[in-house]
Amino acid sequence: MSEQGSGAAGAEITGAQSLVNSLEAAGVEHIFGIPGGAILPAYDPLFDSRIRHILVRHEQAAGHAAQGYAAASGKVGVCMATSGPGATNLVTPLADAHMDSTPIVAVTGQVGAASIGSDAFQEADIRGITMPITKHNFLVTDPAEIPRTVAEAFHIASTGRPGPVLVDVAKSALQAMTSFAWPTELNLPGYRPVTRPHSKQIREAARLILESRRPVLYVGGGVIRARASKELRILAEATGIPVVTTLMARGAFPDSHAQHLGMPGMHGTVAAVAGLQKSDLIISLGARFDDRVTGNLDSFAPGAKVIHADIDPAEIGKNRFADVPIVGDCREVISDLVLALQAEADQGRHGDFEAWVAFLAGIKKQYPLAYENPPAGMLAPQYVLERLGKIVGPEAIYASGVGQHQMWAAHFVGYENPNTWINSGGLGTMGFSVPAAMGAKVAMPDHTVWSIDGDGCFQMTNQELATCALNDIPIKVALINNESLGMVRQWQTLFYNERYSNTDLHTGPDRRIPDFVKLADAMGCVGMACESPDDVDATIEKAMAIDDQPVVIDFRVHRDAMVWPMVAAGTSNDEIKYARDLAPQFDEDDL
Numbered sequence: 256m257s258e259q260g261s262g263a264a265g266a267e268i269t270g271a272q273s274l275v276n277s278l279e280a281a282g283v284e285h286i287f288g289i290p291g292g293a294i295l296p297a298y299d300p301l302f303d304s305r306i307r308h309i310l311v312r313h314e315q316a317a318g319h320a321a322q323g324y325a326a327a328s329g330k331v332g333v334c335m336a337t338s339g340p341g342a343t344n345l346v347t348p349l350a351d352a353h354m355d356s357t358p359i360v361a362v363t364g365q366v367g368a369a370s371i372g373s374d375a376f377q378e379a380d381i382r383g384i385t386m387p388i389t390k391h392n393f394l395v396t397d398p399a400e401i402p403r404t405v406a407e408a409f410h411i412a413s414t415g416r417p418g419p420v421l422v423d424v425a426k427s428a429l430q431a432m433t434s435f436a437w438p439t440e441l442n443l444p445g446y447r448p449v450t451r452p453h454s455k456q457i458r459e460a461a462r463l464i465l466e467s468r469r470p471v472l473y474v475g476g477g478v479i480r481a482r483a484s485k486e487l488r489i490l491a492e493a494t495g496i497p498v499v500t501t502l503m504a505r506g507a508f509p510d511s512h513a514q515h516l517g518m519p520g521m522h523g524t525v526a527a528v529a530g531l532q533k534s535d536l537i538i539s540l541g542a543r544f545d546d547r548v549t550g551n552l553d554s555f556a557p558g559a560k561v562i563h564a565d566i567d568p569a570e571i572g573k574n575r576f577a578d579v580p581i582v583g584d585c586r587e588v589i590s591d592l593v594l595a596l597q598a599e600a601d602q603g604r605h606g607d608f609e610a611w612v613a614f615l616a617g618i619k620k621q622y623p624l625a626y627e628n629p630p631a632g633m634l635a636p637q638y639v640l641e642r643l644g645k646i647v648g649p650e651a652i653y654a655s656g657v658g659q660h661q662m663w664a665a666h667f668v669g670y671e672n673p674n675t676w677i678n679s680g681g682l683g684t685m686g687f688s689v690p691a692a693m694g695a696k697v698a699m700p701d702h703t704v705w706s707i708d709g710d711g712c713f714q715m716t717n718q719e720l721a722t723c724a725l726n727d728i729p730i731k732v733a734l735i736n737n738e739s740l741g742m743v744r745q746w747q748t749l750f751y752n753e754r755y756s757n758t759d760l761h762t763g764p765d766r767r768i769p770d771f772v773k774l775a776d777a778m779g780c781v782g783m784a785c786e787s788p789d790d791v792d793a794t795i796e797k798a799m800a801i802d803d804q805p806v807v808i809d810f811r812v813h814r815d816a817m818v819w820p821m822v823a824a825g826t827s828n829d830e831i832k833y834a835r836d837l838a839p840q841f842d843e844d845d846l
């Protein structure tokens with residue numbers, strides 16, 4: 256926590272001023288929000304605050320912007336909304352942040368305390384509504400409780416397994432007079448997250464690693480949240496163990512590293528999926544054995560023992576039995592594991608993984624990421640993202656929407672650094688990209704930030720381009736426009752006999768509704784279009800040369816491009832398809 260906010264301690268001020276003082280004391284520099292009746296008292300002192308408030312066009316965007324801000328910076332993102340529909344519009348980003356362990360605090364106004372429960376105008380029990388999708392939430396009716404509640408909210412959001420916290424404040428508490436005193440210590444009975452792993456479990460994990468012959472480091476988003484990428488690389492290079500990084504962990508380990516097998520799961524690389532399936536030991540670090548990674552659980556990695564390290568004890572053993580459970584912060588777990596393995600090495604005990612590493616290297620070489628070229632003159636979306644990654648580089652931040660473009664972006668951009676890939680992983684929220692990119696750019700103004708979006712996602716939250724233009728937030732948008740809800744269309748192609756029910760986003764030839772270039776211009780941005788492979792590089796370079804306005808590039812791509820590899824939902828990872836009619840073959844005799 257930073258120093259006490261403005262306003263002398265003990266002086267009579269409004270609850271609204273106390274709320275703003277508390278946010279300042281918590282170190283808040285930016286808030287994304289929209290005012291309304293119940294929260295309006297707080298907006299008056301906010302007018303004089305050093306906190307920068309960014310007026311979004313929809314509360315959902317305020318929440319996603321707070322997520323992007325948190326994911327890019329590691330700080331707690333903050334959003335604000337009024338009661339009723341303002342608060343309920345935050346439900347989706349709160350659920351998203353809960354699934355992806357993103358630290359945000361949402362401050363909402365509530366009707367006056369005397370009116371709570373009376374179905375008053377714009378009343379909603381947002382605390383009850385969000386209880387299953389927040390790490391914790393508060394209803395404040397006493398203005399004296401505002402500083403302590405805010406301090407606790409930020410502490411809970413940012414410690415242990417990070418997550419969203421809601422602070423709902425009654426309008427009567429904001430209008431009442433009170434005194435402000437920022438707490439010097441917090442007392443949260445029952446909330447004591449374990450960060451230090453148990454030494455016995457670390458020793459047991461080291462023993463299993465040395466006994467194994469086919470180990471894999473299964474790296475999840477917890478490594479990103481714990482800022483443990485440096486420690487992960489030390490562990491990987493010290494042992495030589497192959498690494499897979501989940502969708503939430505892209506950038507935790509460099510894509511260019513020889514030990515990296517790529518992303519596992521439903522649309523993972525063949526090498527990553529094979530690495531998990533054929534392993535005899537999975538070292539899970541900050542991952543949760545999500546169904547998109549495991550496929551059919553009964554057939555997932557049948558010969559593997561499991562070391563499962565996570566800061567949230569509820570995740571360990573939830574989906575897969577853990578032979579060695581380790582509760583702790585990933586950075587501390589990995590650091591202790593490195594020391595334990597080094598102590599074993601000093602005694603002459605080393606792992607023997609040479610045949611395993613060679614086997615997986617062979618699969619990686621035989622089944623590289625690839626894509627089919629579209630008909631002559633048409634634009635492959637994978638090529639667009641490949642070139643974007645090459646031209647823009649790994650220091651930029653990429654915020655993705657959800658669908659085919661998300662999977663292509665995860666595979667073809669190339670990530671070398673943590674906190675440079677931001678996406679909606681667990682909830683899969685369409686409309687995430689543009690506001691998340693906006694939040695990331697506010698948090699990291701010196702970084703280039705690209706929103707990678709699909710035309711379906713883009714039409715859910717593109718109004719925030721106006722927010723970006725008016726607030727000098729020059730994000731860049733790569734719009735992968737296949738004129739359809741692409742991932743749903745892919746499933747209809749594969750599983751519904753090409754019956755394209757309600758996935759076509761335009762109707763007929765020569766009808767581009769909306770015209771995304773004109774829409775970008777109308778929003779105060781620079782709009783461009785690109786539909787030829789020959790123009791891709793020049794268009795991206797032109798966008799990179801513009802620093803004072805948001806830019807939108809409408810990449811008009813081949814609509815029947817598909818995401819491969821693919822494991823159909825509910826099937827075994829052993830049934831992975833490298834392309835529509837091609838299943839990879841593994842020669843396990845090499846093991």
